[in-house]
Amino acid sequence: QQQVRQSPQSLTVWEGETAILNCSYEDSTFNYFPWYQQFPGEGPALLISISSVSDKKEDGRFTIFFNKREKKLSLHITDSQPGDSATYFCAAASQGTGSKLSFGKGAKLTVSP
Amino acid sequence: AQTIHQWPVAEIKAVGSPLSLGCTIKGKSSPNLYWYWQATGGTLQQLFYSITVGQVESVVQLNLSASRPKDDQFILSTEKLLLSHSGFYLCAWSPGQYQDTQYFGPGTRLLVL
Known part of the structure; x- marks a missing residue:
């Protein structure tokens, strides 16, 4: 059962x-949501993260919007650059368990010049 | 600053042969350590995690085993490789103590023929 879903692919x-x-999740105990950026042949790098106590987190051109009631979140990349072309993974965890991070299937972003 | 190193960078192995992949974390004592597997173009599947030396928990059974012989070292191995073991193996660490952000290594590319 896919606990974290991403769209579009x-x-x-x-x-x-x-x-x-976009990202959605099933488990209501999830309270920590990191986004990772992965370039081909490299390990994922933490891009930005949010906890369930916030509804927005901003870091430069990257912003997470979080809707706890609907169990949805989204990553907005403003002023997209060709260097942003990568696969983005949404992940979720129950903070403090220290053991399991559930990942979505990823979304491949292509920025055309 | 913490650094994570994985070895080897890439391997081509025959079906039925043994495998050993390694991961070392420098600059952080007593980290939580994780092994992930990623198929080409796929999501990240957590395989094992460890919160202390000598203690490893299995998340998914894939005919692989893991060990943590030292505080800063995590080993993934198998005695007999299968074709299905091909993929990208990623080691990750987190600070532990309720800090669940995971940081990934550069990965090891494995091709089983």
């Missing part, structure tokens, strides 16, 4: 546009 935007990647 792939997305293409033009340089300068805003890319929106």
